[in-house]
Amino acid sequence: MRFLYLVLASLTAGFLVGRFYSPDFGNAYEIMLYIMIFLIGVDLGLNFRVGELRKMDRKALTLPVKTLVGSILGGLGVALLLSIEPKWGVVIGAGCGWYSLTGPLIAQYSAVYGAVGFLGNLFREVLTIIIYPVIIRWVSPEDAVSIGGATTMDTTLPIISRFGGRDVALLTFVHGFILTSIEPFLLPLILSL
Amino acid sequence: MNMNIFIPLIFGVVLGYALKNRGKQPNLERLTGLALLLMIFFLGVKTGKVKINGIWLLGTSILFALLTAGGSLLLALGVRG
Incomplete structure (x- = not known):
């Protein structure tokens, strides 16, 4: 639990620094991300067991589908709630947290919804970092992976594997990988409708 | 990503x-x-x-984050298989 406070303090400190000083750290975030992913890889390699792969099979394939459908329904719900054209809600929901893809793709059609697509999905990533360690007290760490959407392949993978445990790490990565593979095709398809 | x-x-x-x-x-x-x-x-x-321009943009984005993540979780919990 103490580590969660450190995570929240780190996020808050970073947010305040970004808000009030706007420093240019260059690629620091990406570099740290790659270091984290490398360390996660080492950890997976150190603890790799074929039996774990067999255990994973079906859930790893069904969970991304549920995540995507649930996310689209959530986006559609917001569109209906705020009287936004349903197409924007569906495409923002289909982004599943991948803000750097969703925002620019939507912005080709609408600057305003491009900004919403970017921010909404960015907030989902931040929300996952804050909420995942807490909700796994009530729901299974595997099901809770769904809140991270496509980000579970990289940015939220460290926090999920840290709090959900090593057993969840592989499922988490595969979940994010499947969504990441689908979305570059799905989002332009929805936008073209 | x-x-x-x-x-x-x-x-x-x-x-x-x-x-x-x-x-x-x-x-x-x-x-x-x-x-x-x-x-x-x-x-x-x-x-x-x-830089966030306006309360609407902020509120809408937060609502999207909450409901899309919530929708995913609900489906993950509610649909077995």
């Missing part, structure tokens, strides 16, 4: 597997924790730098 993520991941898995085969089991917990905190800090900086 891009496919470059595979390069450090595969390097890591190969190194970890090689270390395992040599009977070495380094404790990565502290190193991983430190790297994670730094990564989260830089994510916070990135988020803080985003």
Whole structure:
């Protein structure tokens, strides 16, 4: 639990620094991300067991589908709630947290919804970092992976594997990988409708 | 997010597997924790730098984040299989 406070303090400190000083750290975030992913890889390699792969099979394939459908329904719900054209809600929901893809793709059609697509999905990533360690007290760490959407392949993978445990790490990565593979095709398809 | 993520991941898995085969089991917990905190800090900086124009944009984005994540979780919990 103490580590969660450190995570929240780190996020808050970073947010305040970004808000009030706007420093240019260059690629620091990406570099740290790659270091984290490398360390996660080492950890997976150190603890790799074929039996774990067999255990994973079906859930790893069904969970991304549920995540995507649930996310689209959530986006559609917001569109209906705020009287936004349903197409924007569906495409923002289909982004599943991948803000750097969703925002620019939507912005080709609408600057305003491009900004919403970017921010909404960015907030989902931040929300996952804050909420995942807490909700796994009530729901299974595997099901809770769904809140991270496509980000579970990289940015939220460290926090999920840290709090959900090593057993969840592989499922988490595969979940994010499947969504990441689908979305570059799905989002332009929805936008073209 | 891009496919470059595979390069450090595969390097890591190969190194970890090689270390395992040599009977070495380094404790990565502290190193991983430190790297994670730094990564989260830089994510916070990135988020803080985003200029938000108007309450509507902020509120709508937060609502999208909550309902899309919530929808995914509800379906994951509600549909078995």
